[in-house]
Amino acid sequence: MRRHEAPASGPGDSQPGAPHEPLIAFVGQPNCGKSTLFNALAGFKANTGNFPGTSVAITQSRVAFAGLHARIVDLPGTYSLTPRDGAEEVTRRFLSEHRADAVIAVVDASVLSRSVELTLELLETGLPMVVALNMMDEARRKGIEVDVAALEARLGVPVVPTVATRGEGVVAVAIRAMTAAKARRPGISPVYDRDIEESLAGLQAAAPRGLADALRVPQRFLAVRLLEADPFLLKHLERDTANRDFLDLAAAQRQHLAELHGWPEESVFGSHRHAAAVDLFESVATVRSRTRRSKRERLDDVLMHPFWGLVFAALALAALFLVAFLVGDRVASLVQRPFNALGQALLPAGVTGFWADVGRGLLDGIAGGAGIVLPYLVPLLLIMSVMEDVGYLPRAAFLVDGLLHRVGLHGKSIIPLILGYGCNVPGILGTRILESPRDRVITALLVPLTACSARTVIILALVAATLGPLAALGIYLLNILVTALAARLLSAIVPGTAPGLLMDIPPYRIPPIKAVLRKVWFRVREFLVAAWPVLIVASIFLGVLTYLGVDRWVNEALRPVTVGLLGLPEAVGVTLFFGILRKELSLVMLFQALGTTDVASVLTATQLVTFTLFVTFYVPCVSTLAAQVREVGWRWTLVGVGLNTSIALGVAVIARLAMGG
Amino acid sequence: MTLADATVGKLLKVIGRNAPRHGGGETIAGLGIHVGEEVIVVRAAPFSGPILVEVPSSGVRVAMGRGMAEAVVVEPADAAA
Secondary structure, eight states: OTTTTTTOOOSOOOTTTOOOOOOEEEOTTTSSSSHHHHHHHHGGGGEEOTTSSSSEEEEEEEEEEEEEEEEEOOOOOOSHHHHHHHHHHHHIIIIIIIIIIIEEEEEEEEEEOOOOHHHHHHHHHTTEEEEEEEEEHHHHTTEEEOOOHHHHHTSOOOOOOOOBBGGGGGGHHHHHHHHHHHOOOOOOOOOOOOHHHHHHHHHHSSOOOHHHHHHSSSSSHHHHHHHOOOOOHHHHHTGGGGHHHHOOOOOOOHHHHHHHHHSHHHHHHHHHHHHHHHHHHHHHEEEOOOSSSOOHHHHHHHHHHHTTEEEEEEEHHHHHHHHHHHHHHHHHHHHHHHHHHHHHHHTTTTTHHHHHHHHHHHHHHIIIIIIIIHHHHHHHHHHHHHHHHHHHHHHHHHHHHHHHHHOOOGGGGGHHHHHHHHHHHHHGGGGGGGGSHHHHHHHHGGGGGSSOOOHHHHIIIIIIIIHHHHHHHHHHHHHHHHHHHHHHHHHSSSOSSOOOOOEEEOOOOOOOHHHHHHHHHHHHIIIIIHHEEEEHHHHHHHHHHHHTHHHHHOOOOOOOOIIITTTOGGGGHHHOOOOTTOHHHHHHHHHHHHTTTTTGGGGHHHHHHHHHHHHSSSSSHHHHHHHHHHHHHHHHHHHHHHHHHHHHHHHHHHHHHHHHH | OBBGGTTEEEEEEEEEEOOOOSSSSHHHHHTOOOTOEEEEEEOOTTOOOOEEETTTTTTTEEEEEEHTTEEEEEEEEHOOO
């Protein structure tokens, strides 16, 4: 089946006269291909918005197939409806409060017995549902055959086999879900052992009148959540004293079941659902045993090897930056040439005056984006996206967890940190994968220390291009060392404990080119629409300041730091100041402030290194700060700003002294 | 015996769970490691890092820090038979 065969309407063009547009929620466990499926449907038009009352972003879009319209939302992946973190809580709340009109339960067919546990929970919500039996190709490779008709009969809802990465079945799922939303027929809730069913019946009978309706959930779902001791629901119900007897009964039932089965209270229900899922799996699927070791295992023998795995990780990262540098450098010089020629033709060095300064600012802003940022940014983002989608990052986290623990970090912290090398903003948003608030704070404060692509551009363009690639590599190593030291410091001052590593290792996946390109495009678009205009405006603004002579005041004010502490020319003050808007600006404005792109002719080696180090560790750009405030709050963001500034000054001054400048 | 001191490559049976020191116990079940399930420690990470646990019945693979692994009580699968 081809994708996009039916025209889908964009998010903007709502049709006033259209009938009620159903809301369809995508729910699934992490790594089940839910977002791939969602993106295959939503195409390039998806936009993200924050879930009300939280900082968790959910992606939504509008689609239309076969004359049916719907809004679709991609809810955060969750292993169960008993949430363990903010993102999972969003999924639970969305399903119980907003009452999606239908749910697409995305199931990973290659780990069907585990994946279907969430489906069983979803059935209990009573929402109309369609199961997308995803990763059918991988299941087949593993020798798992699923009897789709039997699964449909057991669940009481439509089941559509899909291969989201190739777009197979995605339109069929969407159409079935829209039909299901109209029909409003729930599936078949799982039936448990007799003792559990008796407890459920008892609770349902004892429930205060109208409670389930007030919560907008079915009676049975309410009873199930209580037997599972859903912490959020308990907290909510405890607020009303009228519920006390009911809650006491639920607690007594939990204890009774725990004693009966000899299991801890909170795992009795989960274990039964697991048993139901295994039973379901065994009745609808057959597994041919594999004899040959899979490619994945042989690849993991190397990539997850205690020694060679680390060697590979180091080489992969080095290659990443080398490729980005080689490609970026070549493209940059190609793009810069016409801009330089244009600049010289239109505004030769002798021309002065207001419009000449503004014109130079405009040209520098455009040239800075096209000739400096994009050439390095695009290859870096492309390689990063591939690494992310192939499934390499969790393996890197597995390898370095032991090392990271020595500096007080969590293995998973490596993922936001690696992403931070592309751009700090996704790095900071990526801290959500960490379970404990402590790890999130530490990692979110460390991400701004990683040299993002904008700073990589500065390192490459200033240091690699003038002092050679080895010097640039040295700055990277120093960057990693300083980040590790900062981690040690932060883990000593940030309170709280961190749970150990617990992480799914998904199989390797060959990402479809379209999905990779889409991801790169989203991030490049972010630069094009959000950052580049700022860069151009700021560059023009700087031209105006130059004309008015205001830059001299800024330079004068910053003189004690720039000249006194760092031994740099006074003219760089304004570039460091405006660099906070966007890091890319520092470079563009450095050229403008110094009046040349040949910085080596104006700055000494020591000055180049000092400037680069300061910019690398200094306060990140405003978008990173905004992301930080959203994720960890003002207080920690301010701590981070202080940390960045003191590290930047410290490292730059030490470098200056060490290099004898 | 817990998963933390299990030998790599041996088939084990999960016979109980303790609460991990720093929390996060429910997630162990969420990831597919239940009491009664058979598991194998497939490999161990360097620097006393995590272990990689496979649940052969579902093909699930989970990386688990030492603290978490200590919370999963196991015995050799043949002993249970």
